[in-house]
Amino acid sequence: MFARYVSLCVLLLVATQSRAEETAPVESPAESSTVEAAGLTWHTDYYTAYREADEHDQMLVVYLTSPSTTATQESVETYLQSNAPAREKLGEMTLLRADVDTTIDVDGKPRRLADFAALSELRGGAGFAIVDLANEDAPYYGHAVTALPFAGGKYYHWSPRGLATALDLPAGTLTQRSLVWAVRMHPEAPQSTGGRFHNALASGANEQAAYQARVRQQGHQNFGRRFQRLSGAAGSSVTEVCAESWPGQTLMDSVVDCVDAWRHSSGHWRGVSRPHRAYAYDIQRGGNGIWYATGLFAD
Missing domain, CATH: 3.40.30 (Glutaredoxin)
Structure with missing residues (x-):
């Protein structure tokens, strides 16, 4: 022992x-x-x-x-x-x-x-x-x-x-929980984290955040291929949001920054602000000092 x-x-x-x-x-x-x-x-x-x-x-x-x-x-x-x-x-x-x-x-x-x-x-x-x-x-x-x-x-x-x-917060990694924290702390009280934190979606969010960080480019790369796998695991169609921070920031600055970026995009904010049956978030840092965030939702 x-x-x-x-x-x-x-x-x-x-x-x-x-x-x-x-x-x-x-x-x-x-x-x-x-x-x-x-x-x-x-x-x-x-x-x-x-x-x-x-x-x-x-x-x-x-x-x-x-x-x-x-x-x-x-x-x-x-x-x-x-x-x-x-x-x-x-x-x-x-x-x-x-x-x-x-x-x-x-x-x-x-x-x-x-x-x-x-x-x-x-x-x-x-x-x-x-x-x-x-x-x-x-x-x-x-x-x-x-x-x-x-x-x-x-x-x-x-x-x-x-x-x-x-x-x-739901069980998860430092990066996952920190981004969920930032969503819940937003003054407009977005509702996307009220459902179940889904492990398969969490893996998918981590995968896409890490991919963006690796290629140093924000985006929904390969979502067409990922959609079927993620939707099957979640039991319904999945939607995705992505964001990136300013460079050279700490994790906590960056999660707040990325949620604010979503707030300034009506399409992304619809996903972040409304309730979902299942969700996941993650954020990863690229070699360029920029943090790349991903959120996945299933209804």
Whole structure:
């Protein structure tokens, strides 16, 4: 059991889209503590929190704090105190609260938790990340699947509502969940994510987003061939939307950017805004620094 736990822990320390084939033994502290915040109990030791989440098949919520974001942290905790549904969702997860400069032992050497590649979308600062330890057979198991930095970007801006939205996302990869999050956060409340997040459509959205990123061109390439396969898997005809970000942006800036691009295209917005029986979204980054998004819908 300990060897499996060690292996899982180190997965958080590597890039979110790759798996570590071998991991060196590490030792977790003999004792750990907890703190109370927003009416919830938070672990302060990473290894203890990771082990508990693994043993209970739960999501691990990583809450990194900083002296420079005290006002934001206070607003988060005030929001959670008054938002019972969000607090209840968090109560179903394993919680870790640690200072942004917290270090952990890896191979006997201290490493800053915030600097690990799996938390790269927090950009080394404070915020929330969610690691999936609930879906053991999924390829994203042991990886960060949500990242919400307190620091705003070009299009992305932190809000407590954004955290509440993230707590109710379907199971999926970081890129899939982030784009679904951006759709749900749009001020006009588009309805396309109210149905079932469909695994076959998710694979199709990932495939097309990755293809656009590979050829560095937005489009519905080969949709005629893909249509039959996707429609058969979904049980009805499938429609598709695509978008691209401005270059050189973070993931979170880019998902907001792509949803905004869809809003400015009436044809695309019809697909994004109306309800569907099944849906999926994904976004991938090309070598040119542009993110390419795809949404698939079945009615």
